[in-house]
Amino acid sequence: MQLLHNVYQVGGDVNGITWCGMDAGFEDGNTYAISTPEGVVFFDCGNGATLPQIFDNMRYWGLDPELIRACFLTHAHWDHAGAAHLLKARGVRLYAHRNTAEAMAIGDERCCGFAYHKEFTPVAVDVAFEDGATFVECGIKIHAMHLPGHTQGCTAYFFTLEGKRIVACGDVIGTLFCGDFGWSGSIDFDKKIYMESLRRFAREDTDVMLAGHGISYFHQPRRRVEQVLNAALMQWR
Numbered sequence: 001m002q003l004l005h006n007v008y009q010v011g012g013d014v015n016g017i018t019w020c021g022m023d024a025g026f027e028d029g030n031t032y033a034i035s036t037p038e039g040v041v042f043f044d045c046g047n048g049a050t051l052p053q054i055f056d057n058m059r060y061w062g063l064d065p066e067l068i069r070a071c072f073l074t075h076a077h078w079d080h081a082g083a084a085h086l087l088k089a090r091g092v093r094l095y096a097h098r099n100t101a102e103a104m105a106i107g108d109e110r111c112c113g114f115a116y117h118k119e120f121t122p123v124a125v126d127v128a129f130e131d132g133a134t135f136v137e138c139g140i141k142i143h144a145m146h147l148p149g150h151t152q153g154c155t156a157y158f159f160t161l162e163g164k165r166i167v168a169c170g171d172v173i174g175t176l177f178c179g180d181f182g183w184s185g186s187i188d189f190d191k192k193i194y195m196e197s198l199r200r201f202a203r204e205d206t207d208v209m210l211a212g213h214g215i216s217y218f219h220q221p222r223r224r225v226e227q228v229l230n231a232a233l234m235q236w237r
């Protein structure tokens, strides 16, 4: 699904773009592909079972899966990062916050495979970073903001493309029809830390939000973050 001139959603079962045979609608997080003259950059990669569908979707939109250069992981959950080992085998550079990278290297409960009755295949991330790291991939300057809470490694990525400030935020907030919390079932979920992350995230103005599940926002995405922060302030006192 084309979102902007060079931004595509190529995976995600809530939108019906991919489907892995289970029916809850949260088995395959959203995968975004940014097309550049130097190659394709991914944000998250789905659970692995859907990677052939993601590649088919790319080909439909004229993107070559052979040209994927890098994948930025928002967190270690199976539905977002389960395909990372398959991308790594294809020579794709994997980026993740240090905490996410540690979870993915072990593939333990923090990756939540158990929630889907699946094994998370461990994988070594190529670039493990800390809060505030900035990278240039395929000519795009990408800024990482560590926003723990849903998991301890949750990260949002900010970049500017076509004059728009864009954020790929994973499950820091959920966006089905309105702003909502990311799932609170992770063993490393932490309300207090999550609240601080929401406060920090709510200070950021963006033009486009690419969420971890559900729909993208093209109009005042910050409002959705504020909605979640408000709910957290009221419910988590």
Ligand SMILES: [Zn+2]
Pocket: 075, 077, 150, 171, 182, 183
């Ligand atoms: Zn998650």
